[in-house]
Amino acid sequence: MLGDEIRKERLRAKLTQEQLAARAGVSRNYVSLLELNEKSPTVKMLFRLCGVLRVRPSSLVARVEPRESR
Secondary structure: OHHHHHHHHHHHOOOOHHHHHHHHOOOHHHHHHHHOOOOOOOHHHHHHHHHHHOOOHHHHHHHHHHHHOO
16 A cells, blocks of 8 residues: 555655654654555645655555555
């Protein structure tokens, strides 16, 4: 799921949930819910998070696509 990929990128960037949230202008709770796949980000939010994480949104979605198309 997308939240799993967001978490992987956050950890790769050596950011805490709180740091990612602050840089993206959202709450830490929201980041947690995304990573737990309890919420899905809007396209705009995905772009904002990916900007902080320095990863292309399309690459994140491409990693999820094979799992979700089953």
